[in-house]
Amino acid sequence: MKKFIPAEEGDYYLTKEGYRVFTAQYLLKRGYCCESGCRHCPYGYDAKTNSY
Numbered sequence: 001m002k003k004f005i006p007a008e009e010g011d012y013y014l015t016k017e018g019y020r021v022f023t024a025q026y027l028l029k030r031g032y033c034c035e036s037g038c039r040h041c042p043y044g045y046d047a048k049t050n051s052y
Helices: 024-030
Strands: 012-014 020-022
Touching: none
Parallel strands: none
Antiparallel strands: 012 020
């Protein structure tokens, strides 16, 4: 079971369209790569090539 990590200041921002975008700070706290091609992926995953 994956642990819930509450979002804190600096963990995300809202785009002008209203989408929540997680920062590398939050993604590192989460502790793993979800392989979804996150905009600020600190793990180096590239969804286009499906590789790190």
